[in-house]
Structure formats: C-alpha cells, structure tokens
Amino acid sequence: xxxxxxxxxxxxxxxxxxxxxxxxxxxxxxxxxxxxxxxxxxxxxxxxxxxxxxxxxxxxxxxxxxxxxxxxxxxxxxxxxxxxxxxxxxxxxxxxxxxxxxxxxxxxxxxxxxxxxxxxxxxxxxxxxxxxxxxxxxxxxxxxxxxxxxxxxxxxxxxxxxxxxxxxxxxxxxxxxxxxxxxxxxxxxxxxxxxxxxxxxxxxxxxxxxxxxxxxxxxxxxxxxxxxxxxxxxxxxxxxxxxxxxxxxxxxxxxxxxxxxxxxxxxxxxxxxxxxxxxxxxxxxxxxxxxxxxxxxxxxxxxxxxxxxxxxxxxxxxxxxxxxxxxxxxxxxxxxxxxxxxxxxxxxxxxxxxxxxxxxxxxxxxxxxxxxxxxxxxxxxxxxxxxxxxxxxxxxxxxxxxxxxxxxxxxxxxxxxxxxxxxxxxxxxxxxxxxxxxxxxxxxxxxxxxxxxxxxxxxxxxxxxxxxxxxxxxxxxxxxxxxxxxxxxxxxxxxxxxxxxxxxxxxxxxxxxxxxxxxxxxxxxxxxxxxxxxxxxxxxxxxxxxxxxxxxxxxxxxxxxxxxxxxxxxxxxxxxxxxxxxxxxxxxxxxxxxxxxxxxxxxxxxxxxxxxxxxxxxxxxxxxxxxxxxxxxxxxxxxxxxxxxxxxxxxxxxxxxxxxxxxxxxxxxxxxxxxxxxxxxxxxxxxxxxxxxxxxxxxxxxxxxxxxxxx
DNA sequence: CTATGAGCG
Numbered sequence: 226x227x228x229x230x231x232x233x234x235x236x237x238x239x240x241x242x243x244x245x246x247x248x249x250x251x252x253x254x255x256x257x258x259x260x261x262x263x264x265x266x267x268x269x270x271x272x273x274x275x276x277x278x279x280x281x282x283x284x285x286x287x288x289x290x291x292x293x294x295x296x297x298x299x300x301x302x303x304x305x306x307x308x309x310x311x312x313x314x315x316x317x318x319x320x321x322x323x324x325x326x327x328x329x330x331x332x333x334x335x336x337x338x339x340x341x342x343x344x345x346x347x348x349x350x351x352x353x354x355x356x357x358x359x360x361x362x363x364x365x366x367x368x369x370x371x372x373x374x375x376x377x378x379x380x381x382x383x384x385x386x387x388x389x390x391x392x393x394x395x396x397x398x399x400x401x402x403x404x405x406x407x408x409x410x411x412x413x414x415x416x417x418x419x420x421x422x423x424x425x426x427x428x429x430x431x432x433x434x435x436x437x438x439x440x441x442x443x444x445x446x447x448x449x450x451x452x453x454x455x456x457x458x459x460x461x462x463x464x465x466x467x468x469x470x471x472x473x474x475x476x477x478x479x480x481x482x483x484x485x486x487x488x489x490x491x492x493x494x495x496x497x498x499x500x501x502x503x504x505x506x507x508x509x510x511x512x513x514x515x516x517x518x519x520x521x522x523x524x525x526x527x528x529x530x531x532x533x534x535x536x537x538x539x540x541x542x543x544x545x546x547x548x549x550x551x552x553x554x555x556x557x558x559x560x561x562x563x564x565x566x567x568x569x570x571x572x573x574x575x576x577x578x579x580x581x582x583x584x585x586x587x588x589x590x591x592x593x594x595x596x597x598x599x600x601x602x603x604x605x606x607x608x609x610x611x612x613x614x615x616x617x618x619x620x621x622x623x624x625x626x627x628x629x630x631x632x633x634x635x636x637x638x639x640x641x642x643x644x645x646x647x648x649x650x651x652x653x654x655x656x657x658x659x660x661x662x663x664x665x666x667x668x669x670x671x672x673x674x675x676x677x678x679x680x681x682x683x684x685x686x687x688x689x690x691x692x693x694x695x696x697x698x699x700x701x702x703x704x705x706x707x708x709x710x711x712x713x714x715x716x717x718x719x720x721x722x723x724x725x726x727x728x729x730x731x732x733x734x735x736x737x738x739x740x741x742x743x744x745x746x747x748x749x750x751x752x753x754x755x756x757x758x759x760x761x762x763x764x765x766x767x768x769x770x771x772x773x774x775x776x777x778x779x780x781x782x783x784x785x786x787x788x789x790x791x792x793x794x795x796x797x798x799x800x801x802x803x804x805x806x807x808x809x810x811x812x813x814x815x816x817x818x819x820x821x822x823x824x825x826x827x828x829x830x831x832x833x834x835x836x837x838x839x840x841x842x843x844x845x846x847x848x849x850x851x852x853x854x855x856x857x858x859x860x861x862x863x864x865x866x867x868x869x870x871x872x873x874x875x876x877x878x879x880x881x882x883x884x885x886x887x888x889x890x891x892x893x894x895x896x897x898x899x900x901x902x903x904x905x906x907x908x909x910x911x912x913x914x915x916x917x918x919x920x921x922x923x924x925x926x927x928x929x930x931x932x933x934x935x936x
Numbered sequence: 937c938t939a940t941g942a943g944c945g
Contacts, residue, residue: 321943354945371945400944529940561942586941608941621940730945761945769939832945893938913940 258337265335268296269484274304280479281305281388285412286423288435288478292485293636297426298324298392299332302365305388306348310420313387314363318370320398321592322353329358329367354730355828370400377407378680378728381416388422394435395427395629396591397664397692399674405438406690407681413443428485429629429661436478438692446685488639490601494652502604503532505649507539509602510582513647514544519552521599521644522581524589526634528606528623533558533584534770540582552578559585559593562768565821571595590633594640601638601646603631605654609662612669614698616885617706617869619670620912627662631655664693671695671703672733676712679719680727709867710737729836730829731761738865739833742858743841749857750837750844755799756792756858758829760908760920765798765822766894778817785816786896790905790922792862793855794896799826859924862906863932872918873904873926880905880918892917 251259265271270291280287291297302315319325329351333340341350341358350359352368359366370391377383389408394401408423425435499505506525513523527533537556544554555575559568571593575581583595587607607630608621626634631648638644648655666674678686686700707713710733712723719727726736735757742753759765766782769775785801787793798816802823805812813820837844847854863871871883878901879888889910891898895918897905908920 369944371943375945396943398943531939562940588942590942592942610941623940775938829945890937899937911940914938917939919939 252337254334254337254339257334261335265296265300268300269294269486270296270300273481273483274300277301277304277481278308280481281308281422281424282310284477284479285420286425286436286439286478287481288432288439289424289426289481289483290428290430290432291426291483292428292487294486295483297483298328299335301424301426302388302390303332303336305422305424306364310422311387312419314385315365315388315390316373316383316386317365317367317390317392318373318401318404319367320370320393320396320401322356322369323592324393325351325353325367325369326356326358329365332365332367355832370398370404374400374403374407374677377404378677381681382411382418383421384418386421387419388424390424390426392426393428394425395429395431395661397662397666399666399669402664402666402692403674403677405692406678409439409443409690410683412439430482431661432480432482434692436480438690440478443690444688446688487636488641488643490635490639490643491645492635493645493647494655495649496651498651498654499649502606502649503536503539506536506602506604507543509647509649510540511543513600513602514554514580514582515547515551517600519578519580520597522575522583522595522597523600523602524583524585524595524598524637525602525604526589526607527584527586527604528608529586530558530560530562530768530770533560533586536584540584552580555579555581557581557583559583559589559595561586561588561592562764564767564819568593589637590630595637596641598637598640599642599644601634601644603634603646603648605631605648605650605658610665610668612671612699614702617670617702618910625654625658627659628655629661631658666691667693667695667699670706671699672706672710675700675703676707676719676723676727676733679707679713680724684718707733710734710865712737725840730832731757734865735760738861739837740840741861741864743837743844747857747861748845749854749861750841751834751846752796752850752854752858753861754830754833754837755826756795758826758833759795759799761829762825763819763822765795765818765826767817767819769817781815781817788896788923789855789859790897791895791908791920792858792922793850796850796858799823799830803827856928859906859922860928860932862908862922863924863928866906868933870907870910870918871904871924871929872907874901882910887916889916889918891921892919895919895921897921897923 277287289297302317305311305315319328329349330340333349336348338348339346341347342360345360345362347360347362348364350363350366352359352366352372354372383389391401391404411417412421427435510523510525527536537558540554540556557570559571571583581597589595605625606623607626609624610619611622612619635646638646675686678689683689704713704717712720712726712733714720722740725740726733729736729739731739739753739757741747742750769778785794785797787797798818802809802812810820813823869884872880872889873883875881880891881887882889902923904924904926905918905921906924907918911917911919
C-alpha cells in the first residue's frame with residue numbers, strides 16, 4: 226500500500242485571500258491545520274475514530290486492515306494521542322525512509338505542529354538512519370522498522386512509548402517479522418510497568434492470521450535451562466493453538482476493517498499464454514498509444530534492467546515510424562540503480578502532445594508512485610530473492626508474482642482517475658498464482674535476524690514467535706554461520722564479539738571483518754571501514770549501459786583503479802573523494818561516480834568510526850596505504866569469509882572455488898576482469914548467465930595459513 | 937572472458 230500522503234497542491238496564498246481576514250492570533254500553522262481538517266474528515270477512517278479509540282481502551286492489541294487511501298497511516302496515531310492510557314510516545318513504523326519522513330511532515334501539518342527538532346513545541350517527528358528529527362516533546366514518532374529494532378536492543382522494554390503502531394505489515398519485511406515477535410514477547414514478559422498498546426496495520430484483509438498470532442501464547446522454550454526474554458509463559462502452558470485458547474485471551478486482540486478509496490480499474494487478460502512477453506508488451510503499448518485518448522500515461526511492470534533497455538529500444542523504433550498524426554511517445558526506464566536525475570524524469574510533465582511510457586521494475590509497485598498513469602501493463606513476473614540452504618547463498622530468480630502483487634500493480638492505474646490494466650497472462654494463470662508473496666524471512670539468509678534475536682536475549686531461537694517460522698534447516702545453517710564467525714560460543718550463546726557485531730549496522734560477516742581490522746595485528750581499521758562503507762551502500766560507480774559509456778568510465782576512473790583489485794580500488798575512491806575539499810560533486814561527476822552514494826559512504830564511515838571508538842580508541846591514520854597494510858586489509862576479509870569466497874586459478878585457466886571446487890568467473894565490472902592471478906577473494910557469488918564473483922581482489926595462497934592459523 | 941530487484945541499519 227502507498228504511504229505517501231497526497232501532495233497538497235492547493236495554493237495557500239490564494240486561499241488566505243479569498244477566505245477573508247482571519248483573527249490576528251491565528252498562526253500560519255493553525256490556519257493550515259484548520260484547512261486540512263476538512264480533508265481529514267472526508268477520509269474513510271474518520272468515521273471509525275470512536276471504534277478505534279474504544280477498542281484500545283478494552284484491548285491491548287488492534288489489528289486494522291485498510292486499503293490504499295483509507296488514511297490509517299496518518300489518522301490512527303492522532304486518534305490515540307489523547308487517550309487516557311497514552312501518556313508516553315507513539316511509535317509508527319514504516320518499511321521505507323521516504324514514507325516515514327513524508328508521513329511525519331503531513332501529520333505535523335494536520336496537527337498544526339512544527340516538525341521535529343525545529344521547535345521545542347513540536348509534537349511530531351521522525352527518525353531514520355542519519356536523520357533523527359525529533360525533540361524532547363515529540364509525541365508521535367514515525368520511524369523505520371530498522372530504527373525501532375535498534376531502539377529495542379538498547380531499551381528492551383521500550384519504556385518511553387505507550388503505543389507502537391506497526392504499519393505495512395503485509396509487506397512482511399524481515400524487520401517487521403522480528404518486530405512483531407519481539408513485541409509479542411515483550412507483552413508476554415510482564416516487563417512493562419505501564420501498558421503498551423500495539424496497533425498492527427495491513428493493507429490486505431488477512432486479519433485472521435495476525436490476530437491469531439497475538440492471541441496464541443508463545444509455547445515455552447524446548448530448552449528449559451535457557452532463560453528467554455518472555456518470562457510469564459507458565460500460566461499459558463497447555464494453550465498451543467487457536468482452538469484451545471480461551472475467550473479471555475482472545476479478547477486481548479480486537480480487529481477493524483476500513484474501506485479504501487480508489488478509482489475503478491478495468492481488467493484485461495490475454496486469451497492464450499504468450500512465449501514472448503517483451504513482444505506482447507510492445508504490441509500492447511503501441512495499440513494503447515494509438516487507440517486510447519490523451520492524456521494517460523502507460524506503466525509497464527517488467528523484471529529487470531536488461532529487458533527494460535531491450536523493450537525501450539523496440540518501442541522507440543516503432544514510435545519513430547508512426548505517422549505524424551499520432552501523439553509522440555516518450556519512453557522512460559525506471560529502476561533503483563538508475564541515477565537520481567534520470568529517475569526524476571518520471572515526475573516531469575511530458576512535452577505537449579506526448580504520452581509517457583514508463584518501463585519499470587518492482588520499484589513502482591510500492592516505493593515510487595508514478596503520476597499520470599491510466600494504463601498498467603503487467604508481465605506477471607518479478608525477480609525474487611531465494612536462499613539456498615545447501616549452497617548457503619542467496620540468488621535472484623525470475624518468478625511469477627503473487628495475486629496480491631498483481632492486484633497492487635493493477636491499482637497503480639487507478640490513483641488519479643479510472644484506468645485499465647492489461648495482464649500479459651491468462652485469467653487462468655492469474656487464478657493459479659499464490660495468494661501472497663512468500664515472506665522474505667522464508668527466502669533469505671537468517672544469520673542477521675538470528676544474531677539480533679540472540680543479542681536481545683532469545684537463547685532458544687527455535688521457539689521464537691515467528692508469524693511464519695522459517696524451516697529448521699535454514700535456522701541451523703545461520704547458527705553454524707554465526708558460530709564459524711566467532712559470534713556465538715559452542716553452546717550457541719552469544720559472546721562478546723557477537724554482541725559488538727549485532728550493534729553494527731552491517732551484515733554479521735561485514736561486521737566481523739571490521740572487528741578483525743581493529744585487532745593490533747591487523748591495524749587497518751580506518752581503511753577497512755572505508756571499504757566496508759562502500760559495500761554497504763548502493764554501487765558507487767554509475768551504471769554504464771553502452772559500450773561507449775563503459776570506455777568513458779574506464780578512462781575517467783583510471784587513476785582510482787588499483788591492480789590489486791576492487792577492495793583497494795574502492796579505498797582509493799573514498800580517499801580521493803574525501804580529500805577533495807573544494808567541489809566534491811564535480812569530482813564525482815568527472816569520475817563517473819555517484820555523488821549520492823559517496824555522501825552515504827561518508828555517513829556510514831562516520832557512524833562506523835564512532836561505534837568503533839570503544840574497540841580501538843586511537844586507530845592508525847595513514848596518508849598512503851603501504852604494502853603491509855594492503856595485505857592486512859585483504860586478510861581481514863579472508864578472516865570474515867572463513868574459507869568461503871576464495872577461488873584459485875587452475876591449470877585450465879579458470880577459477881575454482883576453494884570450498885566447493887566450483888568454476889567461477891570474475892565479474893565484468895571488476896578491475897580484475899580478464900586477469901589471471903594465483904588466487905582471489907571476492908565479496909559475492911552471483912549466478913546470472915553463469916557463476917560470477919563480484920568485488921574481487923588478488924591474494925596469495927600462503928596468506929591463508931596466517932589467517933587461519935591465528936584465531 | 938562482458939553486467940541480479942528494492943529496501944533497511
């Protein structure tokens with residue numbers, strides 16, 4: 226569902242004039258508040274205000290389902306703020322930063338309050354990574370799920386909050402699944418002195434499983450010797466599922482359903498399955514363009530960058546040959562890796578007599594709202610991450626989307642007016658789709674989630690209250706991984722290293738590499754932080770989609786390239802960028818490097834160096850990276866990868882992985898592409914057209930003994 | 937020898 230509140234485009238100056246004189250005492254904020262009240266009262270959720278307030282007086286948990294346009298994300302926190310039990314703050318979690326920020330802005334306006342830290346009188350703020358815009362008086366705090374998880378690691382009882390509103394639960398991010406489990410355990414633990422109210426909000430009608438989740442007591446841990454964070458389970462023993470739970474327990478949870486507000490969208494299917502969706506999309510786009518009236522832009526959902534570029538070429542070719550009496554066509558690709566300026570083009574108005582066609586990945590399904598769309602073309606496919614226990618790695622596969630995803634895509638045609646949706650598959654195929662997308666926690670490497678649980682005191686992770694429990698094999702794999710990393714002891718309990726790694730904003734592997742770099746024998750903390758910072762943000766190198774662009778980039782970045790490999794090349798890039806004091810943006814442009822990514826790198830670098838102060842108060846500062854340091858840097862990575870992510874050159878001139886003896890090629894984006902060295906360490910193993918190693922550096926085999934010999 | 941989705945800390 227869409228969180229972004231509708232942008233208010235009405236002209237407030239004009240309004241002020243035409244409304245006649247206001248009393249002098251009315252501040253601009255108060256005037257705005259008064260004006261917004263009317264549109265608030267027209268939201269579908271407004272009529273349910275009484276019910277919602279009443280149900281949380283009676284119960285501690287409310288499961289609320291409401292579709293796009295119901296107003297739940299902005300109104301529910303305001304309804305609850307004046308309730309007698311609400312003496313503390315209200316947290317409202319969002320899966321994405323932009324949503325947290327824009328919702329906070331909107332609600333501040335509606336309440337006539339200044340935003341965040343701008344004034345002590347502010348009642349509304351937000352908190353996202355690198356941007357905490359709250360003050361002591363903040364009552365409603367919009368924040369990302371990840372930020373609330375971090376807060377729960379510091380203050381296990383969430384003592385400053387009276388209420389947590391968990392929004393967009395249907396998206397089922399790993400973080401939201403962890404949050405729901407932690408919140409359930411907190412309610413059952415009896416650790417709260419004052420009551421904590423929980424509102425769980427979802428765009429789908431799937432209220433049943435959420436309310437069952439909260440009304441079913443968490444079964445007691447299998448290993449009774451392990452104290453868990455939930456303390457009061459004895460009294461719940463014997464109730465393991467819904468049928469056995471008593472009415473009294475059920476009544477903890479109340480439910481509410483609110484209608485959405487959407488224009489109708491006419492649905493079309495194809496009659497028989499197609500082999501070639503790109504061609505089918507091409508035909509449909511041209512047909513729509515020639516037959517349907519203007520205005521009305523077309524949004525096409527596709528799987529990835531490559532086929533988007535392919536279709537773009539085809540459409541532009543056909544559009545160029547159209548007779549002059551037809552409107553023009555403007556084709557715009559849209560995917561996350563596209564530079565910000567190119568993404569912005571979808572928001573610009575098209576030239577006169579021109580129809581926009583946006584060829585997009587899943588980014589337009591939830592994260593970006595494309596304006597002006599009346600027609601949606603849906604290929605019915607998406608790239609979906611999957612974790613393979615056997616190989617211990619994640620891969621992306623092109624797979625059919627779920628029904629709820631297809632319906633979400635369809636809804637994108639009805640945001641501004643009635644629209645149409647063309648599914649490039651049969652109605653029968655639609656009926657055969659899964660109802661919902663598999664929650665991510667069932668499809669990913671669990672080591673990060675498991676380490677967070679361990680850091681919160683959940684010793685027996687198998688009895689953790691998951692909304693959908695991952696299979697045992699995946700859990701065991703992550704425990705083994707964490708054990709090998711040295712973050713857990715043999716008995717599975719978290720150790721000192723583990724607690725430190727859990728607090729770093731990194732995957733356990735990258736966190737472990739940073740800790741390794743802080744050891745006196747390695748002494749390369751600042752250098753490794755620079756590299757790790759690059760690995761934890763989007764690609765710092767701007768994408769190169771043509772042969773020409775590739776050659777240009779190669780030349781522009783030539784001074785940054787290090788023949789030892791990608792790790793030292795990243796380090797050189799960060800150091801050169803940081804050393805540039807006059808005009809960093811220009812520096813980035815001339816080197817074909819993303820300025821935004823580099824700003825993020827510097828932010829991450831600052832955060833990591835601050836957090837590492839306690840590990841190593843005075844790390845060595847170097848102006849040049851000598852050979853010993855280079856070796857130490859790569860040895861930190863070898864340590865973190867504990868035998869994985871290494872390949873050596875074989876007599877047949879291919880690289881084979883050290884652990885599995887599998888052929889792997891160096892990725893074309895690597896500075897080592899095409900080079901033959903004794904052995905390599907790499908950050909990622911990806912399988913696309915074939916098996917590739919990405920983020921690659923040359924190593925010497927004799928280093929391995931040194932790394933594995935010293936613990 | 938030539939190029940995975942989007943999102944979070």
